[in-house]
Amino acid sequence: xxxxxxxxxxxxxxxxxxxxxxxxxxxxxxxxxxxxxxxxxxxxxxxxxxxxxxxxxxxxxxxxxxxxxxxxxxxxxxxxxxxxxxxxxxxxxxxxxxxxxxxxxxxx
Amino acid sequence: xxxxxxxxxxxxxxxxxxxxxxxxxxxxxxxxxxxxxxxxxxxxxxxxxxxxxxxxxxxxxxxxxxxxxxxxxxxxxxxxxxxxxxxxxxxxxxxxxxxxxxxxxxxxxxxxxxxxxxxxx
Numbered sequence: 001x002x003x004x005x006x007x008x009x010x011x012x013x014x015x016x017x018x019x020x021x022x023x024x025x026x027x028x029x030x031x032x033x034x035x036x037x038x039x040x041x042x043x044x045x046x047x048x049x050x051x052x053x054x055x056x057x058x059x060x061x062x063x064x065x066x067x068x069x070x071x072x073x074x075x076x077x078x079x080x081x082x083x084x085x086x087x088x089x090x091x092x093x094x095x096x097x098x099x100x101x102x103x104x105x106x107x108x
Numbered sequence: 109x110x111x112x113x114x115x116x117x118x119x120x121x122x123x124x125x126x127x128x129x130x131x132x133x134x135x136x137x138x139x140x141x142x143x144x145x146x147x148x149x150x151x152x153x154x155x156x157x158x159x160x161x162x163x164x165x166x167x168x169x170x171x172x173x174x175x176x177x178x179x180x181x182x183x184x185x186x187x188x189x190x191x192x193x194x195x196x197x198x199x200x201x202x203x204x205x206x207x208x209x210x211x212x213x214x215x216x217x218x219x220x221x222x223x224x225x226x227x228x229x
Contacts, residue, residue: 001171035215044204044219045155051213088155092214095168097145099155 002026002093004100012108019076021103023089028069033092036065036074039102040085048087049074079105110135112205112220120199120227126192130205130220131185138163138183143208145216146179146190148201156201160208161188195227 003026013019023034031052037045047056049065052072062077076083084107089100116128130144137144143160150156159169161179169177178191192199202224206216 032213035213037216044206044222045216046219047215047217050215054213056217090155090215096170097157097208097214097216099157101154 001096002029002091002098004089004091004098006087006089006100006103008103009101010104010106012106013079014108015079015081017079019074019079019083019105021074021076021087021105023067023072023074023100025070025072025091029072029091029093031068034065034067034072035090037088037090038083038085039088045088076105081107110207110218112207112218114203114205114220114223116223116225118224118226120195120225121229122196122227123194126190126195126199126203126225126227128190128203128205128223128225129187130189131187132207133186135207136183137181137186137188140164141210143210143214144179144181144188145206145208147204147206147216147219149204149222150198150201158190158192158203162210197227199225200227201225 005024007022034052036049039045053065064075086102086104111133113131120126145160146158161167176193181188202222204222205220207218
């Protein structure tokens with residue numbers, strides 16, 4: 001099973017700042033199979049990025065994804081108040097899906 | 109717009125079977141092209157994929173839960189269901205149903221709102 005490790009666990013930033021979230025895989029992941037989700041308290045996760053770098057429908061362009069192999073990054077260029085949430089990366093491999101443990105982006 | 113809605117008991121006794129149903133609206137399970145999945149989230153923790161079913165009835169389960177999980181589909185009702193047997197307190201979680209494309213890239217694009225299931229006597 002491929003394990004995804006996200007860092008940092010918590011990111012304390014102010015609105016307007018840039019957020020850089022990391023997702024590292026225990027073995028190489030096809031970029032096609034790497035996605036990012038945003039989850040707010042009491043809500044289901046929402047798809048942000050798929051295929052490592054493609055934005056889902058309706059996702060603002062301040063969200064971007066990059067990376068390949070074992071290292072992937074989600075960047076939020078300028079944090080808006082509604083962006084403070086928990087972010088998860090997800091990969092698909094060997095007919096199974098696994099998620100990272102999440103990075104919480106909190107208001108500083 | 110596709111919508112998914114989980115339903116089922118919020119409290120299950122230890123050793124019993126957890127049963128949940130997901131009702132899909134705005135799209136037909138039998139049209140194919142998607143896997144219909146169950147995912148859970150332990151309180152304050154991350155996400156764990158449980159398994160999926162295709163409209164044809166083919167299934168695949170998380171190996172760590174495979175011995176206790178059964179997912180079934182009722183295309184006439186546009187529903188799919190989860191059964192998890194021999195539950196313990198460790199199965200207390202919010203359970204989500206979700207849709208995933210059956211072709212690359214495979215991501216979860218629609219989710220239910222989630223339902224909390226507590227295992228307690």
